[in-house]
Amino acid sequence: MKVRQARSGATVTVSGAVHDEDGPELGAALISALGDGRDGDVLLDAHSVTEFDDGALRAFAAVRTRAKHLHRGFAVLDEEDGATARSLRRSGHVFRITVHPDAGAARAALSEGRSRTAARNPLPPAAEPAHRGPGVPAGARAGTAHATGPVGAVRLAAAGGAALVQGAGHRLAGAARHLRER
Incomplete structure (x- = not known):
């Protein structure tokens, strides 16, 4: 397995066979792309992956959780019959981690998902009044x-x-x- 991170930090490219023992290295590269301080989504370009073991998917779960915490997106770029897409479908992870044919389609889908979330949650957590503390109901007065x-x-x-x-x-x-x- 070869892992290469784009200069922008937003895309991680993987090529070759990805085995179970490669999961931690892949996860570290993706977490690093999330932690570079840049805003935006992280994409895994897996078009050149020839084989993808299901055990390496643990890295995807950790990256998806971290991305959601940072209010960012994570998606995989691969063909419909690509090795990584097949592994995601076989394991059922395809319902949580989306697969797209190119970066434009992935960014559009992730942006649409953020728009739907924002429509359901009009007030972000940071917009709550400053006087409210833990355990104080909404609309309550301080003191x-x-x-x-x-x-x-x-x-x-x-x-x-x-x-x-x-x-x-x-x-x-x-x-x-x-x-x-x-």
Whole structure:
């Protein structure tokens, strides 16, 4: 197996036979392409792959997970009957990792996927109000007590909102009493 990364860092080209033991090297090259600090999708050009063992697909799963975390895309460039495409179909990974004939088609499909995701999720995670902390419900004001889960209910009861946790049982009431005594 030969691995070559394009100067842009966005495309990794693989040629030759890819065996199970080549998976870590392939994964490292793809993760490196993701970590170069560039924005954009990472493509694996597998047109020159002659054989692809299913065990090397573990590298694809790790790269796909990392790419999703970075809000980027990952796709494989190969012919429909290419060795890598056959391996992805045989293993069922083709439903998670898309195969395209060229870079233009791959980038268009990944862009369309991002557009669909953005339409479903109009507010990105970074757009949430800064005053909200962990466990504070949406629309809540900063500095007010909120009953979120058993711990939040106990804190709320200790702050004087015992009426809100009436149905919670004796454990919550005892815990609230303990917190007030502190």
